[in-house]
Amino acid sequence: MNPSDAKIALIGLGYVGLPLAVEFGKVGPVIGFDINEKRIQSLRAGMDSTLEVSSEEIAAAANLTFSSRLEDIEDCNVYIVSVPTPVDEFKRPDLSLLKRASETVGRVLGKGDVVIFESTVYPGATEEDCVPVLAAVSGLEFNKDFFVGYSPERINPGDKQHRLTTIRKVTSGSTPEIADFVDALYARIITAGTYKAPSIRVAEAAKVIENIQRDVNIALMNELSFIFDRMNIDTMDVLNAAGTKWNFLPFRPGLVGGHCIGVDPYYLTHKAQQYGYHPEVILAGRRINDSIGDHVAERVVKLMLNKGGQVLNAKVLVLGFSFKENCPDVRNTKVADMVKSLSAFNMKVDIYDPWVDVDEAFHEYGIRCLADRPASQDYDAIVIAVGHEQFLAWGEAGIRSLGRDGAVIFDVKAILPRDASDGRL
Numbered sequence: 001m002n003p004s005d006a007k008i009a010l011i012g013l014g015y016v017g018l019p020l021a022v023e024f025g026k027v028g029p030v031i032g033f034d035i036n037e038k039r040i041q042s043l044r045a046g047m048d049s050t051l052e053v054s055s056e057e058i059a060a061a062a063n064l065t066f067s068s069r070l071e072d073i074e075d076c077n078v079y080i081v082s083v084p085t086p087v088d089e090f091k092r093p094d095l096s097l098l099k100r101a102s103e104t105v106g107r108v109l110g111k112g113d114v115v116i117f118e119s120t121v122y123p124g125a126t127e128e129d130c131v132p133v134l135a136a137v138s139g140l141e142f143n144k145d146f147f148v149g150y151s152p153e154r155i156n157p158g159d160k161q162h163r164l165t166t167i168r169k170v171t172s173g174s175t176p177e178i179a180d181f182v183d184a185l186y187a188r189i190i191t192a193g194t195y196k197a198p199s200i201r202v203a204e205a206a207k208v209i210e211n212i213q214r215d216v217n218i219a220l221m222n223e224l225s226f227i228f229d230r231m232n233i234d235t236m237d238v239l240n241a242a243g244t245k246w247n248f249l250p251f252r253p254g255l256v257g258g259h260c261i262g263v264d265p266y267y268l269t270h271k272a273q274q275y276g277y278h279p280e281v282i283l284a285g286r287r288i289n290d291s292i293g294d295h296v297a298e299r300v301v302k303l304m305l306n307k308g309g310q311v312l313n314a315k316v317l318v319l320g321f322s323f324k325e326n327c328p329d330v331r332n333t334k335v336a337d338m339v340k341s342l343s344a345f346n347m348k349v350d351i352y353d354p355w356v357d358v359d360e361a362f363h364e365y366g367i368r369c370l371a372d373r374p375a376s377q378d379y380d381a382i383v384i385a386v387g388h389e390q391f392l393a394w395g396e397a398g399i400r401s402l403g404r405d406g407a408v409i410f411d412v413k414a415i416l417p418r419d420a421s422d423g424r425l
Helices: 017-024 037-044 055-060 096-106 125-138 176-187 200-230 235-242 264-274 281-290 292-306 335-344 358-365 389-400
Strands: 008-011 030-033 064-067 078-081 114-117 147-150 169-171 194-196 315-319 348-352 379-384 403-411
Touching: 008 017, 008 096, 017 030, 017 055, 017 064, 037 064, 078 096, 096 114, 096 125, 114 125, 114 176, 125 147, 125 200, 147 176, 147 200, 169 176, 169 200, 176 194, 200 235, 200 264, 200 281, 200 292, 264 281, 281 292, 292 335, 292 379, 292 403, 315 335, 335 348, 379 389, 389 403
Parallel strands: 008 030, 008 078, 030 064, 078 114, 114 147, 169 194, 315 348, 315 379, 379 403
Antiparallel strands: none
């Protein structure tokens, strides 16, 4: 098959799938498929709730249509799967959505078709977990009647500088010929170029270690912040000084959430344990980063007590609930951990995030965020959890105006000047 002859079905229209559908829709026929009919209706109206793609960008994809009807993608010959791959409550990989998407594709798969997976998985998942489902449902033979590829997503939610087309794309295929096809297909839309991995398993492994590397480095920064806090040394002062050396890596402490960094390490460690190896460094980093919400809550309480304030029934305002700045995504947000820890001290906690859908936050976490900027000015403590542009615009005076005189200000993201808060990571 020639890439120019591809008729693509994009399965899953979230943060990853929609930008792909839009870009491919500029160069050829694409059907964006999602089982969420509400999502389909919104996209048909040119509205993207993730804020990753503008109405103008959707309109510019002249060959793109949207559907939740399986029969509408029966005539496609390339299926790109981009559904979430989370972990369960025990930190084990949850491939249920990926397998269901494979079943969906299997029902319309035809001879000669290619299925490309973008979801983050452990090495081997595409061929060991997805291909058997495709073959069983379709009745077709792998690498004879149908073929697969893997091209890991590199979407960075909320980042308007590093976009899909400007980030180099790793590609792979189940045969040398399919690897060439997949690479050429993505080369049609990726201006930054592509990198053809020698195998699907290599491409899968590359994806998980990209985020593991960041996770471990941030864990180191978080551990350093634990140490320097006990020494009464400002961690950011230390990092700014150390950063004057040319090869010092500019990682910073913080809450590590989201659909990638806080999840991907568990995919590789799960697979490693199946091979009889128990990872130490990776899991140690995860334990540190998973504890930051509790750590921040404890530091806020100590600062309140040191100022002579009351903790019981105190009012606390948390600014930000999404997992990162200028983004509505609440998946795996560690702010939720911090809120629960603060509430465990019998404090009344309000959360305000101008980017987040309050109903979605409540559905996911049972936490009700404020719909509007808080009118109260008697908070005993204010925690800046996410560095949204709105909070930057408020500045120190705007943030302090929400609290009573002497209120504790804890700046998780260090968005305020050094002396403008009572504490920061």
